[in-house]
Amino acid sequence: MQTNDIQKAAHIIVSGGVVAFPTETVYGLGANALNPVAVAKIFELKERPSFDPLIVHIDSFDWFAKLTKNIAPEIIDFATHFMPGPLTIVLEKSEIVPDLVTSGLNTIGIRMPNNSIALELIRLSGCPIAAPSANKFGQLSPSSAAHVRKQLPNINYILDGGKTSVGIESTIITFTGKECTLLRPGIITLEEIAQHLPEGYTLTTKKTKTIIAPGLLQSHYSPKKPLFIFDTLPEKFPSKSGLIVHKSIKVPNVEHCIFTSQNENLLEVAAQLFSSLHTMEDNKNIEQIYIQAVSETGLGIAIMDRMKKAAFQWKVE
């Protein structure tokens, strides 16, 4: 990665354009968050419904004061435990944030990515960068520049930072008074959040109807081929099946088998989840994909969340 590339990308952002860039979770499709005309281009490219708000990426804590209001100082202290890192916090927004970014909500999702290219891009652009994951709405999230190119061939610039390390999108939480609610599970678990919550704050996972977070829809992140989740390895697979497993097993008779991990290491499974699904989606000899479940505790909650959403539309009742 050349510094020049980041400068070029920053120049595009400052001029009101759109750039794809790496974060530690997945690639983002970014534009100047304070320029509604630029932000509109993201919705158009992604074919994203305008009711789906964007996360705003920052490079320093100074942005909290500019982008939010009525925030208790202890929430900023809390944020410093996790930022930069894969956590998005939804807070009351200030007037400078265009309505298009937040889909008319009075809240804004803020995240400081733990990726040097992303942080440098924001710094050189001199503005917060609104960015959803750089995929077509509803399709698989991108964990490499090639994944971005596959779905969004028309974007004019992709900063290639290699494969992302975390592999699934950030954990999203919101604060209402002293209540913290999980909106989307991620690599930062409920246990870690609970450990750092300010005194007197409580943590819930209840879903609120008033906040629309399509990441919470039942179907999302889908491959273009049928995907089935299994607990126990089936004895036989239909012909042209792709198999994704998370520990070393004797490979059954399938077209292609991917091991996300040799020993169910959930960090490895998360990092490989979307890329293994992309590989299966791209393989013309595969007609359906089978993926092994992981246990739904800790980081397994976020992995199963993405897996179930990816498989939802193929569910056989």
Ligand code: TXA
């Ligand atoms: O890791 C990530 O979070 C990646 C990288 C690029 O940062 N971004 C990402 O963005 O996953 P996106 O747009 O694909 O998912 C963001 C989710 C959406 O489901 C959106 O509805 C929710 O965040 N969101 C954003 N702002 C919100 C708000 N003010 N209130 C509730 N949900 C919000």
Ligand code: MG
């Ligand atoms: Mg997304």
